[in-house]
Amino acid sequence: MTHDDHTASRRSLVGGTIGAGALGLVGAGAAGLATAAPASAHGTITTYSTINGARTVYEVNQALASWGYRPSFHDRLNTWLAFWNANTPASYPNASRVWGYGAHYDGRPTEAHNNGRGFDLSRIYTGSTRRFIARYDIWKNWSGSDLTTARRHYWATSASTHYHFRNVLTYLYNGDHHNHIHIDNLVSGTVNSSFDSTSRAQVLHVQASCRYVWGLPTTIDGVWGSQTSSHSTRVLRAAGVATGGIGTQSRWLAFNRATMRKGYGTQTYRAP
Template sequence: MTTHDEHATASRRSILGGAMGAGALGLVGAGATGLAAAGPAAAHGTITSYSSINGARTVYEVNGALTTWGYRPSFHSRLDTWLAFWNANTPSSWANVSRVWSYGAHYDGRVTEAHNNGRGFDLSRLYTGSTRRFNARYDQWRTLSGSDLALTRRRYWATSASAHYHFRNVLTYAYNGDHWNHIHIDNLVSGTANSSFDSSSRAQVLHVQASCRYVWGLPTTVDGVWGSQTSGHSNRVLRAAGVATGGIGTQSRWLAFNRATTRKGYGTQSYPAA
């Protein structure tokens, strides 16, 4: 497993009120065993405050307030690129995202390396105008049923795919309970480039399996273990997406898998059955 991969992030179930401004989250929690302790602010280089991502204002999930957070500029640029990709691969009848709800980005008091360095972001919701298009609050919607559950879950994994396209580390509700109310995104491994696939990454394998099952309708077991079923089902998705040969082990095919999953999950494009 790659260094820094799939680090456990602090649970949002324990939240302390705090001053909310550039670089202040006021969040603490458990689940960070084995991480390096947060260092002084100077250790992480330049942190710049931003009030938006790709023109969409950022909102603090806890209180609904428009909030400015601090980021490493190169990480914020990757978030801009990700959200532009999301806009481009969701229905053209929708306006661009206007609000990005989150539990925050940089905070020196966190013990997680990504957030301490301004290179982590915890995504909870996306809105176009007043309409919520994506909801990461699995803690709230997991009790839905029927078509409401199917739609919410399909869009969840489609958005996960958009993030996996751009970032190596993406942690979802399937990864552990700490992520039942957000998707964690960071670029500690992928840096300023798009991501690539590693079959030893439990987070990535869970994403592939859940995408095959909940977006593409295949009977894929979601257990985080790479095996013949997951390999075969992801290959079927690639064939449906128009990739003639090979699996997701190469970056171009991994990106094709995630782009098609984003588009299918949001109904942007029709594909043959996988």
């Protein structure tokens, strides 16, 4: 079945476009994150045309684009995409294109993008094959295996970002994220993420991963409770973690790595 998945974003763009590879950033993309004053708030911004060797593409006009980042944040994106490459099936070439809505933009009223420390991810291609699409606004209307594959790859890729970044906002977080996953390192900085059961964004990710990747009947409500604790622990046992829940960083990372690998069919695990 062929889908018209290149539909232009229906969100209004903030700041319009800037030159050929422009940042017309979506909505209030990082709603709920801290704000900062423009321009003077950030340090050095460096322009890059790739993430870990994959060319970046602007979702709105589907053209190759170069965006500005804080170099330390761009380094984390390189590490994330290398992780994504390493944990997708061996039959996949490395990612060749990463689509999104950009990174740094001084007119953006959010601290992450204003400081070049946020990125809005919409697709990943290996060669000419799309492996991931964050456009829930499009694929929510699909059916059958097209829907289940898109959704499974969505949460597997979400897991890869949660492994590396503390702030990750998905379509379950709010409507502003129905066409991208927002990631930033305002909290996690230059190290991997850790889990906080009071984080609604992280709990939503755990619940959706348990349900859509691991096949458990997990309620998705963004609230940490006994069912979510039990189901996420069952996932850890299926992944070979012998004791404990996802409260420690090592087990949180193990949960996300296993979810990434199971979601893409890279590794077979026993039923949780």
